[in-house]
Structures are given as structure tokens and as C-alpha cells.
Amino acid sequence: MAQWQIALIREQGVNFAVAAVQDYVISKRHQADKVVSALSLRLGQPVVLIGASRRGTYGRRDIVSFLQNIHPSRMPWRRVDLH
Numbered sequence: 001m002a003q004w005q006i007a008l009i010r011e012q013g014v015n016f017a018v019a020a021v022q023d024y025v026i027s028k029r030h031q032a033d034k035v036v037s038a039l040s041l042r043l044g045q046p047v048v049l050i051g052a053s054r055r056g057t058y059g060r061r062d063i064v065s066f067l068q069n070i071h072p073s074r075m076p077w078r079r080v081d082l083h
Contacts (some may be wrong), residue, residue, distance in 0.1 A: 002082055004039075005052075007075035016046040016063050018075060023051040026058045042082055 005020035019039055026032050026049055036059055039047040048059030048067065055072060057064045 003075055004082055006039075006043075006080045007077050008043075008045075009075065011066060013054075014063075016048065016060075017043050018048050018050055018067065019053050019079070020072075021049050023054045023056065025049065026051050026056045029058075032058045038059050039082075 007018040009016055009018065017039065019035070023036060025035055032049055036047050036049060038074070046063060048057055048061050048063045050057050050072060057067055
């Protein structure tokens with residue numbers, strides 16, 4: 001079982017999740033794509049990744065653009081156990 005820091009957000013009728021990951025995950029596109037795909041399937045909604053330290057983002061461009069105006073501390077983070 002893996003624990004994830006995830007924020008579930010609904011904005012302008014769109015549900016999506018933001019998952020905190022180690023920064024190196026975002027820097028390796030192939031790995032980032034695999035994580036986004038797996039979490040999107042598991043959570044049933046689009047997922048964007050945010051780097052734990054550098055705060056880089058990866059995922060759908062419209063969601064990434066939206067997140068640029070929101071400080072991570074304002075997101076509704078929760079620890080989620082995923083199998």
C-alpha cells in the first residue's frame with residue numbers, strides 16, 4: 001500500500017486531483033506520464049503532479065495553468081492510501 005499527499009479539487013465544474021511527488025518524477029517525462037496515468041485511473045479524474053520541493057508541475061495544461069495562481073498551502077491536502 002502506498003501513501004500519497006493528494007488534493008481533490010473542483011473548480012468551474014471540473015474535478016481533478018493534485019498529487020505531491022518527489023521532484024525527480026516530474027523531471028522524467030516517461031515516469032511522470034506513468035504516475036499521472038495510474039493515479040488518474042485509480043482516482044477516476046485527471047491528475048496533475050506537483051513537486052514536493054521545487055513546486056514544478058506536470059499534467060494537463062489547463063489545470064497546470066490554473067494551479068500557477070494557487071499557492072500549494074491553500075490546497076485541501078490529505079493523505080490517501082492507494083493499493
